[in-house]
Amino acid sequence: MKKILLISNRVMHYRSRIYNKFFDMFKELGYEFHVASNDFQKVDFPIRYIRHDAPFSTRNYTRLIAEIKPDVCINFLHLKDKIIIPLTFYCRWKKIPMIYWNHGINIKTPDAKLKNSIFHFIHTISSAIILYSPAQLKYLSKRNQKKTFIAKNTLDFSDVDRKALRTPDEVKAAYGIKEKRVILYISRILPYKGLDILLEQFKDCTNTALVVVGGGISEQQQAMIDSNPHYYYLGEKYGKDVDEIYQIGDVFSTPGHIGLALNQAMFWGIPVVVLNRIHAPEIIYLKQGENGFIVDSEAELKSKILEICNDTELHSRMSAAARHTYETEMQIENMFQGFIDAIRFVAEPYR
Incomplete structure (x- = not known):
């Protein structure tokens, strides 16, 4: 079975519900879904996705990637998470596609030129990009828009009784x-x-x-x-x-x-x-x-x-x-489709 590894900053309780659903949907398509983070918020329901707890450091996460041997990595990190660029380069070196998932830039500071230049560099060295909405495409260069997929952000309520x-x-x-x-x-x-x-x-x-x-x-x-x-x-x-x-x-x-x-x-x-x-x-x-x-x-x-x-x-x-x-x-399947489209895109010969 192929493996997907999502590397995330703090996994909020609502994200765990999403990732549980993603685990089920990925499994149906022949993928094993792993989530690694330095901080998981406590939840009141069972976790189905494969969870990895590790403090943020390049050493910890390159070791983790080497152990899991994912076919694709997804980067859900902020610039303040300093492992973001080293891990992207590590994955390029190991020929593991790395997908960047976020807003494109920090939408609270859209005119911060220095930060934006770093974001644009991350876009360029990533194998693909997943955004929350088409409105965020304006934050990407035209070249990087060609490898960008939209996963409209939502929540999963399928377990609400x-x-x-x-x-x-x-x-x-x-x-x-x-x-x-x-x-x-x-x-x-x-x-x-x-x-x-x-x-x-x-x-x-x-x-x-x-x-x-x-x-x-x-x-x-x-x-x-x-x-x-x-x-x-x-x-x-x-x-x-x-x-x-x-x-x-x-x-x-x-x-x-x-x-x-x-x-x-x-x-x-x-x-x-x-x-x-x-x-x-x-x-x-x-x-x-x-x-x-x-x-x-x-x-x-x-x-x-x-x-x-x-x-x-x-x-x-x-x-x-x-x-x-x-x-x-707002169905979770709509959001998931953006992920699977990006994964199928990077599964082609390494870019």
């Missing part, structure tokens, strides 16, 4: 949520995500709950939540716990920046409203006026969220559209 979850009413009762309508913020709590915007905009909307889930809350944010009886901070949740919370949402918003939480909201049929700012590639799934809104001001953000909450027909239509987007565009 809806029947095993508490009902929305039971979930609300468990957390003491009394309001009929619920605005969800589920994400790491970082300044650019915009939790403060929601806390400020909805403090007078006493008939609508603002439910916050995620790590990193500040003392000031916690104090504001504590002082508003329709605000709820539920802590950091994963797995079944967070799935249950998604069930109670009417609108989802991380105003300043949204990523894969958009995919999870769409899976649960929750319309999404965000500000017109720089978002992760998953923003391509948000269809203006259909499954959510991208708005230009904080006042408009509040207005659109409340409009969805209070207009039953609009909410029903947008909820159905969100679910349709997930079912037609």
Whole structure:
């Protein structure tokens, strides 16, 4: 059986669900899927992919590659992971195709010329490139675009057992949520995500709950939540716990920046409203006026969220559209196809 080795920075819990699914799909095609990292986040489900824990160093990972003898390596590293260039050269020396998978550049600093030149060098010495969306092709040279494949980023929910979850009413009762309508913020709590915007905009909307889930809350944010009886901070949740919370949402918003939480909201049929700012590639799934809104001001953000909450027909239509987007565009098989296309490309005579 041929072997695929993914070398990754921290493997977040949601990535492990993706990699489990990839393991199954690769196996059907005659590949054994390995994942190596210096940091795996704890998960509450069995790991099926073949896991390798090793601190980052060129020596550790060249040894690991020599032991596993992969047919293809996939590099999911950042520039700060200093093994990225040495490992790419090592694989070239050993005639092991190395596929670069990421955004193309650091999309938070798109004008950083020095960093971009290093990224472009990595693109050139890689056997192929996998990007999150076609919108990122602009960060690559035309020459390197010819060996680039698109794997639209998504999440895998095939193991979610809806029947095993508490009902929305039971979930609300468990957390003491009394309001009929619920605005969800589920994400790491970082300044650019915009939790403060929601806390400020909805403090007078006493008939609508603002439910916050995620790590990193500040003392000031916690104090504001504590002082508003329709605000709820539920802590950091994963797995079944967070799935249950998604069930109670009417609108989802991380105003300043949204990523894969958009995919999870769409899976649960929750319309999404965000500000017109720089978002992760998953923003391509948000269809203006259909499954959510991208708005230009904080006042408009509040207005659109409340409009969805209070207009039953609009909410029903947008909820159905969100679910349709997930079912037609966000399936894990669509993401996997980008990977298998890249792997088949590099499996031709070494480039």
